[in-house]
Amino acid sequence: MxxxxxxxxxxxxxxxxxxxxxxxxxxxxxxxxxxxxxxxxxxxxxxxxxxxxxxxxxxxxxxxNHRDPIYRLTTHSEGGKCQISKRPIGHVKGKEALSRPEREVFWVFIGGDAMNQRYRKQSLVPVLKFQSETTDIQEDDVYLVRLENAVQLKRLQRLPNQRIRVISDSEAYPNTVLQIDQDVDFEILGRALV
Structure with missing residues (x-):
């Protein structure tokens, strides 16, 4: 048959x-x-x-052909500023890539231990890219942020009156509250996807 x-x-x-x-x-x-x-x-x-x-x-x-770039966090000699590398060091391709139309994702190796309960040091974390200058978070979650001279993975909690609580998993790093409508060197780079 x-x-x-x-x-x-x-x-x-x-x-x-x-x-x-x-x-x-x-x-x-x-x-x-x-x-x-x-x-x-x-x-x-x-x-x-x-x-x-x-x-x-x-x-x-x-x-x-979906490709998500992988970046490394680098520290520049000028003032010790930690930034994301300019060029990708590789790509996540095919089915593992998370970018889609209207959704740009990049991956970054996490170097610190502030979020070690959720992300181990040197974990490769996918990040949903935000538009530059975004400081308005829609939900409490884990974000890749640039705060002063450091790029960090932190839990952000929205508070009234243009304030954001920056939270670490580790007790070694105290929580901080930022008043973002003031002149604060702070940028949200994207939201962690895992």
């Missing part, structure tokens, strides 16, 4: 899931709406301008 071949929609759904993409992400990669992609996967419609192999190839190649 001949085994039934998958339909266009079933093949498309399987390819999307193999690429670890949501319907929204795959639709964005293919430059169609989520509803259109859903109709294709449900075999309600087929693409007018593309055949199955073209659509599957686009999903495969675009998902395989």
């Amino acid at each position: 001949k085994e039934r071949e998958d339909s266009f929609g079933e093949k498309l759904r399987k390819a999307r899931k193999r690429a670890s993409l949501t319907q929204e992400e795959a639709a964005s990669l293919l430059d169609v709406s989520k509803r259109t992609l859903g109709n294709w996967e449900d075999d309600k419609h087929k693409p007018r301008d593309r055949n199955l192999e073209t659509v599957l190839s686009e999903i495969r190649s675009r998902s395989e």
Whole structure:
């Protein structure tokens, strides 16, 4: 007895899931709406301008080409300022990459031990990049921040009146409250994703 071949929609759904993409992400990669992609996967419609192999190839190649840069924290001799390296030292690629359209992710090796209950020293941590000058956090979570001369991973808690509590896991580092509407050398670089 001949085994039934998958339909266009079933093949498309399987390819999307193999690429670890949501319907929204795959639709964005293919430059169609989520509803259109859903109709294709449900075999309600087929693409007018593309055949199955073209659509599957686009999903495969675009998902395989996702690359998240990996950066090192470096200390400059000028004033001992700790910054993220200018050039990536490598990339996280393919399915492990977390960047998607409208979502830029980079990875960084954590050097300190202030958050050692959650992140071990020299852990590679993915960070959802924020736009420059962002100081408004939407939720209490762990963020990569630049505070004075140091880039650090810290838990941030939003407080009333433009204040943020900066929290470490380790008791060796005291918690700090910043008044961010004053002239404070502080920048949120992104939110840790694990």
